[in-house]
Amino acid sequence: MRQLTFQQALDEAVAEEMRRDARVITLATDFTGDPIKEFGPERVRFSPISEAALTGMGLGAAGCGYRPIVNWRMVTFSFVAMDQIVNQASKIRYMFGGQADFPVTYRCTTGGGIGLAAQHSQSPYSMWMHLAGLKIILPSTPADAKGLLKSAIRDNNPVVSFECSRLGGATGPVPDGDHLVPIGVADVKRAGTDVTIVGLAYYVSEALAVAEELAREGISIEVVDPRTLVPLDIDTVRASVRKTGRVVIVDEAPATCSAASEIAALLVEDPDTFRALHAPVRRVCAVPVPVPYSPVLEQAALPSREDIKAAVHEVLKESARPIPR
Amino acid sequence: MTIDKSQLVRMLRTMILIREFDELAIKLRVAGKIYGAVHPYVGQEAVAVGVCASLRTSDRVTSNHRGHGHCIAKGADIRRMMAELFGRATGYCKGKGGSMHIADFAVGMLGANGIVGGGLPIACGAALAAQLEGKGDVTVCFFGDGAAAEGEFHEALNIASVWKLPIVFVCENNQYAANNAVDVQHPRIDIAPHAAPFHIPGIAVDGNDALEVHARTDEAVARARRGDGPSLLECKTYRWHFHAMRHAIPAETRPADEIASWKARDPIARFEHELLERGALAVPDIRAMRAGVAADLEAAVAFAEASPFPDPKDLLVDMFAE
Numbered sequence: 185m186r187q188l189t190f191q192q193a194l195d196e197a198v199a200e201e202m203r204r205d206a207r208v209i210t211l212a213t214d215f216t217g218d219p220i221k222e223f224g225p226e227r228v229r230f231s232p233i234s235e236a237a238l239t240g241m242g243l244g245a246a247g248c249g250y251r252p253i254v255n256w257r258m259v260t261f262s263f264v265a266m267d268q269i270v271n272q273a274s275k276i277r278y279m280f281g282g283q284a285d286f287p288v289t290y291r292c293t294t295g296g297g298i299g300l301a302a303q304h305s306q307s308p309y310s311m312w313m314h315l316a317g318l319k320i321i322l323p324s325t326p327a328d329a330k331g332l333l334k335s336a337i338r339d340n341n342p343v344v345s346f347e348c349s350r351l352g353g354a355t356g357p358v359p360d361g362d363h364l365v366p367i368g369v370a371d372v373k374r375a376g377t378d379v380t381i382v383g384l385a386y387y388v389s390e391a392l393a394v395a396e397e398l399a400r401e402g403i404s405i406e407v408v409d410p411r412t413l414v415p416l417d418i419d420t421v422r423a424s425v426r427k428t429g430r431v432v433i434v435d436e437a438p439a440t441c442s443a444a445s446e447i448a449a450l451l452v453e454d455p456d457t458f459r460a461l462h463a464p465v466r467r468v469c470a471v472p473v474p475v476p477y478s479p480v481l482e483q484a485a486l487p488s489r490e491d492i493k494a495a496v497h498e499v500l501k502e503s504a505r506p507i508p509r
Numbered sequence: 510m511t512i513d514k515s516q517l518v519r520m521l522r523t524m525i526l527i528r529e530f531d532e533l534a535i536k537l538r539v540a541g542k543i544y545g546a547v548h549p550y551v552g553q554e555a556v557a558v559g560v561c562a563s564l565r566t567s568d569r570v571t572s573n574h575r576g577h578g579h580c581i582a583k584g585a586d587i588r589r590m591m592a593e594l595f596g597r598a599t600g601y602c603k604g605k606g607g608s609m610h611i612a613d614f615a616v617g618m619l620g621a622n623g624i625v626g627g628g629l630p631i632a633c634g635a636a637l638a639a640q641l642e643g644k645g646d647v648t649v650c651f652f653g654d655g656a657a658a659e660g661e662f663h664e665a666l667n668i669a670s671v672w673k674l675p676i677v678f679v680c681e682n683n684q685y686a687a688n689n690a691v692d693v694q695h696p697r698i699d700i701a702p703h704a705a706p707f708h709i710p711g712i713a714v715d716g717n718d719a720l721e722v723h724a725r726t727d728e729a730v731a732r733a734r735r736g737d738g739p740s741l742l743e744c745k746t747y748r749w750h751f752h753a754m755r756h757a758i759p760a761e762t763r764p765a766d767e768i769a770s771w772k773a774r775d776p777i778a779r780f781e782h783e784l785l786e787r788g789a790l791a792v793p794d795i796r797a798m799r800a801g802v803a804a805d806l807e808a809a810v811a812f813a814e815a816s817p818f819p820d821p822k823d824l825l826v827d828m829f830a831e
Contacts, residue, residue: 209637226641232667236630236664237629237664237668238668239630240627241634241637241668243634244633244634244635244637244638245638246634247631248569248634248638249638250637250641264660267627268630268661272624276620277830280601280606280612281602281604281605281827282827283613284614285830286830316828340830340831341829
């Protein structure tokens with residue numbers, strides 16, 4: 185199978201969908217590669233730095249039959265378009281009674297770990313999860329990145345594609361042909377029996393690395409990647425946790441009101457999953473602080489493999505502890 | 510510009526319908542028959558009607574919180590509008606939107622909007638679609654003087670100019686942004702000059718003169734259809750009533766002489782006079798027209814009241830498209 189970087193896989197997804205459907209257009213302040221060469225300046229729009237305008241234009245053009253891809257480039261730039269995201273995009277179909285579809289894809293990079301400091305290291309997907317009305321994809325491999333982004337572009341709803349900055353250069357196998365990954369289907373990246381680690385984006389590969397290390401200690405880890413946060417395939421996550429009885433949820437967003445919190449709640453609210461738990465649900469998330477610049481401080485703020493391993497050992501220890509009477 | 514008599518008569522009837530629709534909406538809200546907020550368009554009828562008289566069905570408009578007039582002028586069905594105000598399943602949004610979110614995509618009405626300035630980027634997107642379609646359709650974006658203080662206004666004018674989008678920005682300067690007079694929110698009380706830095710035409714027009722609004726819109730629309738890009742049309746007008754009401758009509762805070770001077774320039778009385786002068790109709794015709802409007806509104810209320818409320822089990826319907 186071909187090896188592509190995460191970024192190449194994303195670029196390929198856009199190019200293939202633009203070839204497939206003349207109604208796909210893309211708007212951004214900048215592009216990777218030279219998409220104008222193939223698709224022309226009508227469909228590939230270099231825009232002023234006007235995120236609110238771009239975000240709303242994506243919506244307006246989508247409501248009129250086009251399939252725009254609006255690339256905010258960094259999720260942090262989307263915050264200046266909050267009206268269009270929060271008040272318009274997430275509500276427009278419902279509040280108009282389903283009169284029209286709005287097939288727009290919003291793309292952005294997300295996450296820290298590359299020295300970009302407080303503003304450009306955020307992972308705010310849970311803010312969008314809260315809105316009810318936006319689909320959200322968060323791939324962790326080049327193959328998933330390509331397949332999910334293609335599905336997003338074909339979806340008839342606003343979809344936000346969170347593309348992890350630390351994964352940009354990561355390489356992996358990508359199937360040939362029209363590779364699609366359905367929105368709303370989690371993936372078990374590694375099967376195991378003792379502890380489930382639910383990882384998001386970059387922390388899927390970290391969880392896999394930890395699982396490899398712990399296997400040498402005789403601990404069997406199952407790694408589950410939700411891949412999409414809305415809709416969230418909680419059934420797959422619950423099935424894994426019912427099997428292992430222990431779960432550690434890892435994400436680089438701070439824990440408060442996070443995707444990790446939502447997953448934890450959905451696990452323990454389910455009677456069968458709750459009864460199957462041998463230990464409390466454990467979250468490993470960023471320290472609630474603006475992400476600092478200096479590598480030493482940044483590493484201290486974001487989850488590490490050691491943090492994940494420690495959490496796994498804790499849930500194992502806890503599950504062996506007799507309940508005090 | 511030549512408008513035939515039948516079009517003039519239709520314009521007058523639409524203006525009267527808009528006024529009576531919103532006067533009725535106020536009464537219905539006071540009576541507790543409808544819910545939420547009402548933002549009456551009364552006094553501004555010449556703008557919606559003058560502008561929309563220049564448009565075809567395939568042209569699109571976006572609106573704001575004071576949107577009933579824009580809906581009616583673009584051709585929306587007052588029965589389904591009324592049903593929406595009544596929160597019924599037969600309303601435009603199946604009772605999910607209410608007054609501030611009425612839309613009718615079938616006639617190119619892309620929605621009212623509860624956020625000041627929120628419609629400007631969406632209108633630019635509709636104009637981008639029209640530009641790509643290449644059929645000569647245009648988009649009109651209605652907003653108020655208050656929206657001119659929002660960042661989205663400046664972003665929209667800039668990108669529309671850079672990309673030569675087929676759009677007409679119609680600012681209804683009704684002298685008040687919510688309850689703040691235009692001169693306390695802008696260094697100058699004119700909005701049209703905002704066009705100059707973006708290198709697009711900025712035209713100020715008497716927004717209480719339907720024919721003048723229509724003539725200037727024709728020029729701006731022709732420019733957009735030719736591919737020459739956007740224009741900003743500032744229509745100076747006045748809202749006769751309050752900014753917004755919920756359960757009760759708020760106390761008037763504006764000077765009485767100011768209100769009186771604008772009511773003396775009633776756009777409907779003026780247009781009626783103009784049409785009588787031109788011989789487009791006679792006094793009994795106007796009387797009959799008003800009776801017809803009243804009957805239509807009565808029928809709209811009857812339709813709404815006879816319509817079912819939405820079924821709570823449909824709460825999640827329309828969240829996502831297939």
